[in-house]
Amino acid sequence: MAAQPKRGGVSLPERRPVSKPESNILARITSSPIVSRGKQAASDAAFVSRKLIRSTGKAAWIAGTTFLILVVPLIIEMDREQQFNELELQQASLLGAPPTAPASK
C-alpha cells in the first residue's frame, strides 16, 4: 500500500495491518481476509461519503449565499416594478376612460 499520500490530494486512511488468525471458529471468521477486506471497504466508503457530504455542503452554502445576495433583491425589485407598471396601467385606463365607464377591477 502507498504510504505517502499524494501532495495536495485527498487520500484514503492507511490500512491497518492484518492480525494473526486465532483457533476459535468465530474468531477465525471475523479475522478472515474477506471480512477484514469488507470492513476496510466499508470504512473507506464512509470516509469518502463524509468528504463528499462536506464538500457538497460547502458548495451549497457558497451557492446559496451568493444567490441570496445577487438574485433575491433582483427578483423582489422586478416584481415591484411589474406591480408598479400594472398599477400605472390601471390608473391610466381609469383616468383616460370617459367618466361613464365604471372602475374596472
Next chain:
Amino acid sequence: MAGLVPPGTTAVPADVSHTAHTKHDEKTDYMNLPCPIPYEELHREALMSLKPETFEGLRFDFTKGLNQKFSLSHSVVMGPTEIPSQSAETIKIPTAHYEFGANFIDPNLMLIGRVLTDGRVNARVKWDLTDNLTVKANAQLTNEPHMSHGMFNFDYKGKDFRSQFQMGNGALFGASYIQSVTQHLSLGGEVFWAGQHRKSGIGYAARYETDKMVATGQVANTGIVALSYVQKVSDKVSLASDFMYNYLSRDVTASVGYDYILRQCRLRGKIDSNGCTTSYLEERLNMGLNFILSAEIDHRKKDYKFGFGLTVG
C-alpha cells in the same frame, strides 16, 4: 446610375465604390469627430456598474440647498473600518464620524469643501476659465504628518481631443492626451513622473463606443493591463465585465456584474474571481429620500460586510 446596380448585390466589381456609398448610411466625416471623454473617465461605465461604493455599518447623508447655487451637507458614518494588517486576517475597528460640507455650484465655478470630526479637511475646486480651458484643484489635509496631499489639473479641450496636465505635491507631474480617431474609437496615452518615489510611467488606452456597448482597454508600464466591456441590453439593464492583469506581480482579477436602473430603485450586483460578490441597492422611498443597502461577501477570506443607509436631498 441606380439602374446599373441592382438592389441586394453585395459586390459588383465594376462599380464597387458606388455600391459602397449606397450601403453606408453616412460617410464618416473625419473633420467633425465627437469630443472624447476625459482620460480619467475612460472606464466610467464599467466602474459605475461594477464598483459601487459599498460600505459597512450605518450611513446617513443629508443635503440641504440654501440657494440656487449653494448647499450644505451633513453626513454621519458609523461602522467598523478595516485597517491594513500584515497578517492574512482583516482587523476591523469601529469608528464613527460626522462630516460637514458646503458646496457652491455655478456653471463656471464649482467649490466643494468638507470637514470631518477625525480631523480631515477636503477641498475641491473646478473652474472653467474659458470654454476650452478648465482648472481643477484637489486638496486633502489630515492630522497625520506626511499624509496630506494636493493636486492641480489643467485641462484643455479641443475639437476632437482632450489634453490634461497635472501637478501634485511630492513632485508629482502627469500629462495625458486622448484623441477621437473615428466616430466610435478614441485612443489616448498618459505619462507621469513621481519625484518622491523616483518612479515614472507611461500608459496607453483605447475606447470603442457605440450606442449599445462600450469596450475599453488600458496598458501601463507599471504592469497593469485593464480591459472592460459594458453592454447595454435595454434602457434599464446593462451588463458589465472587467479583466485586470498585473504582469509584474502576476495578479489576475475578472469580474462580471449587472446594473438594473428601474424607476423606483437602482440595483447593482457583481461577482468576482477572488470569490467576492457584492450587491448595492438604492431604493427611492419618497421624493428626495433614498434608502441604501450594501452587501459584500468574500468567501475566500470569510469577510462579510453589510451596510444600510439613508440619503436625504
